[in-house]
Amino acid sequence: MADATTRKSEAWMSQARHDLEAARANAADGRHALACFLCHQSAEKAVTGFLYARGAEQVWGHALADLCEDALAFDQSFDLVKSIAVLLDKHFLGARYPESLPGGVPAEAYEAADSERALEVAGDVFEAVAQRLGADD
Numbered sequence: 001m002a003d004a005t006t007r008k009s010e011a012w013m014s015q016a017r018h019d020l021e022a023a024r025a026n027a028a029d030g031r032h033a034l035a036c037f038l039c040h041q042s043a044e045k046a047v048t049g050f051l052y053a054r055g056a057e058q059v060w061g062h063a064l065a066d067l068c069e070d071a072l073a074f075d076q077s078f079d080l081v082k083s084i085a086v087l088l089d090k091h092f093l094g095a096r097y098p099e100s101l102p103g104g105v106p107a108e109a110y111e112a113a114d115s116e117r118a119l120e121v122a123g124d125v126f127e128a129v130a131q132r133l134g135a136d137d
Helices: 004-028 032-053 066-074 078-088 091-093 112-134
Strands: none
Touching: 004 032, 004 112, 032 066, 032 078, 032 091, 032 112, 066 078, 078 091, 078 112
């Protein structure tokens, strides 16, 4: 039976997968700002799952730049993950709040190209984390 640390990591990865699926569905329905936010959420949860799997007792913050920096302490190859994951940080606030963008609200400012790129990055982050965790099996 899996220990508490493994279960916690698996729960975070499971939610990361669900958020990525929800991002795809929202992008397909034209809700590109929401899709981009969910991409950030997916990547954030995947990296959080990695940190818990490596023994972190608590994980703080939402910025992928910071979370990936924490992950570097456990796996130096996370510098590659960080280099792409940080591209999603702009969506944490920018895709949600009407005052975060000059001249428009996120629902009107985000386009298909934005969600396509965010989905690509979030998918890459999820897969990179899953591969690193799978190497433990």
